[in-house]
Amino acid sequence: xxxxxxxxxxxxxxxxxxxxxxxxxxxxxxxxxxxxxxxxxxxxxxxxxxxxxxxxxxxxxxxxxxxxxxxxxxxxxxxxxxxxxxxxxxxxxxxxxxxxxxxxxxxxxxxxxxxxxxxxxxxxxxxxxxxxxxxxxxxxxxxxxxxxxxxxxxxxxxxxxxxxxxxxxxxxxxxxxxxxxxxxxxxxxxxxxxxxxxxxxxxxxxxxxxxxxxxxxxxxxxxxxxxxxxxxxxxxxxxxxxxxxxxxxxxxxxxxxxxxxxxxxxxxxxxxxxxxxxxxxxxxxxxxxxxxxxxxxxxxxxxxxxxxxxxxxxxxxxxxxxxxxxxxxxxxxx
Amino acid sequence: xxxxxxxxxxxxxxxxxxxxxxxxxxxxxxxxxxxxxxxxxxxxxxxxxxxxxxxxxxxxxxxxxxxxxxxxxxxxxxxxxxxxxxxxxxxxxxxxxxxxxxxxxxxxxxxxxxxxxxxxxxxxxxxxxxxxxxxxxxxxxxxxxxxxxxxxxxxxxxxxxxxxxxxxxxxxxxxxxxxxxxxxxxxxxxxxxxxxxxxxxxxxxxxxxxxxxxxxxxxxxxxxxxxxxxxxxxxxxxxxxxxxxxxxxxxxxxxxxxxxxxxxxxxxxxxxxxxxxxxxxxxxxxxxxxxxxxxxxxxxxxxxxxxxxxxxxxxxxxxxxxxxxxxxxxxxxx
DNA sequence: ATGAAAGCGCTAACAT
DNA sequence: ATGTTAGCGCTTTCAT
Numbered sequence: 001x002x003x004x005x006x007x008x009x010x011x012x013x014x015x016x017x018x019x020x021x022x023x024x025x026x027x028x029x030x031x032x033x034x035x036x037x038x039x040x041x042x043x044x045x046x047x048x049x050x051x052x053x054x055x056x057x058x059x060x061x062x063x064x065x066x067x068x069x070x071x072x073x074x075x076x077x078x079x080x081x082x083x084x085x086x087x088x089x090x091x092x093x094x095x096x097x098x099x100x101x102x103x104x105x106x107x108x109x110x111x112x113x114x115x116x117x118x119x120x121x122x123x124x125x126x127x128x129x130x131x132x133x134x135x136x137x138x139x140x141x142x143x144x145x146x147x148x149x150x151x152x153x154x155x156x157x158x159x160x161x162x163x164x165x166x167x168x169x170x171x172x173x174x175x176x177x178x179x180x181x182x183x184x185x186x187x188x189x190x191x192x193x194x195x196x197x198x199x200x201x202x203x204x205x206x207x208x209x210x211x212x213x214x215x216x217x218x219x220x221x222x223x224x225x226x227x228x229x230x231x232x233x234x235x236x237x238x239x240x241x242x243x244x245x246x247x248x249x250x251x252x253x254x255x256x257x258x259x260x261x262x263x264x265x266x267x268x269x270x271x272x273x274x275x276x277x278x279x280x281x282x283x284x285x286x287x288x289x290x291x292x293x294x295x296x297x298x299x300x301x302x303x304x305x306x307x308x309x310x311x312x313x314x315x316x317x318x319x320x321x322x323x324x325x326x327x328x329x330x331x332x333x334x
Numbered sequence: 335x336x337x338x339x340x341x342x343x344x345x346x347x348x349x350x351x352x353x354x355x356x357x358x359x360x361x362x363x364x365x366x367x368x369x370x371x372x373x374x375x376x377x378x379x380x381x382x383x384x385x386x387x388x389x390x391x392x393x394x395x396x397x398x399x400x401x402x403x404x405x406x407x408x409x410x411x412x413x414x415x416x417x418x419x420x421x422x423x424x425x426x427x428x429x430x431x432x433x434x435x436x437x438x439x440x441x442x443x444x445x446x447x448x449x450x451x452x453x454x455x456x457x458x459x460x461x462x463x464x465x466x467x468x469x470x471x472x473x474x475x476x477x478x479x480x481x482x483x484x485x486x487x488x489x490x491x492x493x494x495x496x497x498x499x500x501x502x503x504x505x506x507x508x509x510x511x512x513x514x515x516x517x518x519x520x521x522x523x524x525x526x527x528x529x530x531x532x533x534x535x536x537x538x539x540x541x542x543x544x545x546x547x548x549x550x551x552x553x554x555x556x557x558x559x560x561x562x563x564x565x566x567x568x569x570x571x572x573x574x575x576x577x578x579x580x581x582x583x584x585x586x587x588x589x590x591x592x593x594x595x596x597x598x599x600x601x602x603x604x605x606x607x608x609x610x611x612x613x614x615x616x617x618x619x620x621x622x623x624x625x626x627x628x629x630x631x632x633x634x635x636x637x638x639x640x641x642x643x644x645x646x647x648x649x650x651x652x653x654x655x656x657x658x659x660x661x662x663x664x665x666x667x668x
Numbered sequence: 669a670t671g672a673a674a675g676c677g678c679t680a681a682c683a684t
Numbered sequence: 685a686t687g688t689t690a691g692c693g694c695t696t697t698c699a700t
Binding site: 054 | 680
């Protein structure tokens, strides 16, 4: 592989000049430029970005940590982040944390060891104080998707609270009085907020959330399946008339479980969920969808990080909230 | 940020020794090791992988180029590749080529400039001779998903040909004689192979593929929508009784279009498609699915690359073919 | 068991 | 307009 020095020799100039031609970082005589370009052409020179990054202390690479790229919600975030990064001259290291705290910690360490310029982190549930030393030494981390109380970094989240409130309100207006809920991980801020919103809406109607109507489990399809079993196990007269799933994957699992174990109930129970529209389409019987603004979150969070890196935006610890959309799936074309 | 030299000073040894402690690359006196570890602890030392990589000429980073991470098929490949990479100590740079040849070329250049150890490339349609110089200078590239005739590199693809043949055969056995096809990009090897398979199956029944039953368009949802319009525009008596979409995204578009423009036809026309099972679930009326082995492809292709990088496997130019599965969606539980 | 020193390929003061 | 030189932080021969 040709080095800058090889180009310099061939063009009869110093490495400095070649470097400046490469970067346009100072005026160079046109004839010299031509000779250097020719040499670059001849030797098929490609700059070694590793050396450049070591020297410049900048890699033009950012990390993205999400729990599961197979979840359309995260795939949509990753798509947008990659797109913005590309447009702004950055590369993206993709890290699947798999909802494992250990993996997240390990990845953050590796990424900063590799000198990424910054990180977009959709945090898993659990303690995040391990991030403090990184922030203290000036590393750039922006949080997405979940608010983390034990750390101060800029955050971009969806307005789950408002959306869940609107969904519960809608069910109440539709005449439902027995609202069930499929909860995700109870340590996640999103779960708690949604639960709070649900209770708030119920309270306005003088109702409270029945314990038997709270289905708890993992935030995965299996959690939804378990909820379906618990639902069916209830005496018919005591079942909720509608069910809200706190995420679309569990919602999918719930309806799959119902279809499998008690298909007749599918037509009876009305459901709503939060997630990407692709996932909602998997569930033809779903009535409402709280559409998560995945693309907006991806766009906002990546621009935020890159703006901070470029100095356009000062470091801050604001929490940016992007609204969700409550979609009535039965009032849309096809 | 603490450097190796800082550790060396604090521990009263040379940088050499610290390096060897870090890498276990030669015996070091236990007491010395202890002092070094203590210093590392005290100073919160993290190695600079950039410097290490520059020196070792190895980054433990690979690139993955796919056309669209939002397509569940590619998301599944990315998931597996990332998982394998993580387990084997590599990081993954995710690149969305967006089916743009220009973007692909640009990405390959950037990735090798950043000194990735190797590349997994799901090539877009078009000429790939631009890869030759990279291969000539010893860069590692493995191809996924599509066979590229104009380049010699190890390749992992699905057995589309056989799967499409089996699907066509099944339709014929089911009694269908008028089979329509929704084609993707006609320059892609996958499209041509599938077309060939379809013709082969038809020929066995003394049939040929009617021109009016070939719907051509982009390999996206819009292509499927266009196919739906063309389908409806045919005189009812001249419509195919079943339709094969060459990928699941077009298949989805086709059924969406039908549902929108002529819902009654949905029940009439039988469809089959190739793609991920998630996408198939979007189309409840679909009959057959050629399930693409995305996870296997991801696993095989990433292990292949990493085996080549580690010297376990010698460089070769074999084409590894992974079988698809023909799934009868009506004979499965729920 | 340990260290000195060269160098990976590039950039950027500081000259001239 | 161009060149000299000193690193960026690490690894690794070659010595001792």
